[in-house]
Amino acid sequence: xxxxxxxxxxxxxxxxxxxxxxxxxxxxxxxxxxxxxxxxxxxxxxxxxxxxxxxxxxxxxxxxxxxxxxxxxxxxxxxxxxxxxxxxxxxxxxxxxxxxxxxxxxxxxxxxxxxxxxxxxxxxxxxxxxxxxxxxxxxxxxxxxxxxxxxxxxxxxxxxxxxxxxxxxxxxxxxxxxxxxxxxxxxxxxxxxxxxxxxxxxxxxxxxxxxxxxxxxxxxxxxxxxxxxxxxxxxxxxxxxxxxxxxxxxxxxxxxxxxxxxxxxxxxxxxxxxxxxxxxxxxxxxxxxxxxxxxxxxxxxxxxxxxxxxxxxxxxxxxxxxxxxxxxxxxxxxxxxxxxxxxxxxxxxxxxxxxxxxxxxxxxxxxxxxxxxxxxxxxxxxxxxxxxxxxxxxxxx
Numbered sequence: 001x002x003x004x005x006x007x008x009x010x011x012x013x014x015x016x017x018x019x020x021x022x023x024x025x026x027x028x029x030x031x032x033x034x035x036x037x038x039x040x041x042x043x044x045x046x047x048x049x050x051x052x053x054x055x056x057x058x059x060x061x062x063x064x065x066x067x068x069x070x071x072x073x074x075x076x077x078x079x080x081x082x083x084x085x086x087x088x089x090x091x092x093x094x095x096x097x098x099x100x101x102x103x104x105x106x107x108x109x110x111x112x113x114x115x116x117x118x119x120x121x122x123x124x125x126x127x128x129x130x131x132x133x134x135x136x137x138x139x140x141x142x143x144x145x146x147x148x149x150x151x152x153x154x155x156x157x158x159x160x161x162x163x164x165x166x167x168x169x170x171x172x173x174x175x176x177x178x179x180x181x182x183x184x185x186x187x188x189x190x191x192x193x194x195x196x197x198x199x200x201x202x203x204x205x206x207x208x209x210x211x212x213x214x215x216x217x218x219x220x221x222x223x224x225x226x227x228x229x230x231x232x233x234x235x236x237x238x239x240x241x242x243x244x245x246x247x248x249x250x251x252x253x254x255x256x257x258x259x260x261x262x263x264x265x266x267x268x269x270x271x272x273x274x275x276x277x278x279x280x281x282x283x284x285x286x287x288x289x290x291x292x293x294x295x296x297x298x299x300x301x302x303x304x305x306x307x308x309x310x311x312x313x314x315x316x317x318x319x320x321x322x323x324x325x326x327x328x329x330x331x332x333x334x335x336x337x338x339x340x341x342x343x344x345x346x347x348x349x350x351x352x353x354x355x356x357x358x359x360x361x362x363x364x365x366x367x368x369x370x371x372x373x374x375x376x377x378x379x380x381x382x383x384x385x386x387x388x389x390x391x392x393x394x395x396x397x
Contacts, residue, residue: 007194011201012049018042018205025212029219037083038208044076045201067112070125071105077132084136087211088143088150089296093135100135104128117176122168133161144248144296144312149214153207160200167193227301229279230286238300238308245298245312246359257319259309260366261326261348264378266305278305285346288330292322308366316352316383323348323381331379345379354386 022039025032051069078097085092107124114121137157140150171177174188225237233241242258249256263269263285270278282305289299289309298310311319331345349370353362365384373382 007191007198008049008052011194011198012046014198014202014205015042015046015049018201018209019046021205021209022212025209025216029216031219032212032215034083034087035212037079037086038212041076041080041083042205044072044079048073048076067105067109070108074101074104074128074132077129077136081132081136081139084139088140088145089294090139090142092139096135097132100128100131117172119168119172122171122177123165126164126167129164130161133157133164137161144245144252144254146248147214149207149211153204153211156200156203156207160204163196163200227286230282230301230307232286232289232307233298233300235300235302238298238302238310241298242310242359245310246353246362249312250353254313255315255352257311257314257316257350257352258362258366259311259319259323259348259350260363260370261307261309261323261346262303262370263305264345264347264374281344284333285330288326288333292326292329297322316350316385319350319352320381320383323350327379327381347373347378348381349373350381350383352386357386 019039019042022035022042026035026039048069051072078101081097082092084090104127108128111121111124134157137154140154140157143150170192171189174192177187177189225233225240227234246256248254263281266278266281269281282301285307286299286301289307293299293309294311296312297314298312300308302308309322311322314322327346327348331343333344347370349366349368349372351362351365351369353359365386369382369384373380376382
């Protein structure tokens with residue numbers, strides 16, 4: 001058995017462990033959907049390694065294994081990018097990913113007639129992996145999360161991308177990839193290539209596990225910051241995220257908006273129908289907020305019937321539309337605790353952080369806009385401008 005075969009066996013074993021770990025995390029909490037994507041990535045890597053084992057035993061190696069293996073591994077890296085986009089709450093560049101995958105597989109199929117030791121052909125084969133890894137690094141860097149682990153992951157993906165571009169040069173330096181695909185595993189290049197791949201696969205897998213593990217620990221801590229009745233963040237949890245995200249958006253030159261809202265005539269509902277009915281109404285409003293909100297929004301119950309929503313990357317216009325959408329959805333939702341014909345509603349105040357504005361000023365303006373909504377008859381949205389009149393009516397609701 002050659003050294004490359006031995007390294008492949010080690011790689012298969014390690015890949016299997018990572019698959020098990022990511023599946024376990026995904027099953028532990030359904031919110032970690034990204035873990036399913038990461039498991040799919042390593043399943044693809046496992047399948048790719050199996051195709052290399054089959055090289056000496058396949059009749060039509062070029063088509064059945066070489067092209068197939070390339071497509072499988074490229075799919076694995078594509079799944080990794082979707083997982084990263086899901087984890088970091090960044091919109092995945094779906095068209096770009098699909099285009100790179102389709103074009104790469106087609107071009108690789110068309111280059112099968114070229115000499116195996118052709119530098120051009122090897123660069124064409126490796127280039128899609130480079131592009132996919134760089135896309136992944138870009139996804140991580142586009143997120144608002146910039147912890148040491150996140151930056152390390154982005155850096156590792158850049159290193160991995162460069163490693164793919166270096167492979168053709170390494171192949172030429174150590175004697176080439178073999179006269180034909182069946183000879184690949186017996187070459188020095190195969191051993192060097194597989195060794196480097198194992199190191200990067202393990203490093204990437206461990207970093208992803210550390211990042212997910214950190215989030216799990218954070219989730220456990222989050223329980224102390226969660227309002228039991230609504231299932232949303234409490235004041236303590238909201239304040240911590242407000243400080244972190246407002247600084248991050250300011251640093252990156254991104255907009256961030258705040259919505260303050262509360263339930264209309266809540267005290268009278270409590271007094272006439274009892275606290276149990278009021279509790280169910282709070283829970284109902286929390287559910288509407290969760291259903292309408294984007295993944296990146298921070299939603300909290302900050303008082304008795306008072307709620308706050310922080311919208312990173314959202315300007316005043318986006319925040320107003322979201323507030324109106326929630327107002328309409330809540331008003332149209334039915335409540336079994338209220339008498340027939342009794343409407344439920346909420347009022348909203350919206351503000352966007354202005355250039356050079358302090359965070360507390362944003363909170364004050366959102367609260368002031370909410371009070372204006374209350375004075376305007378409730379069940380409406382009002383907003384505050386940072387550099388002009390204190391209040392503006394969005395429209396007649």
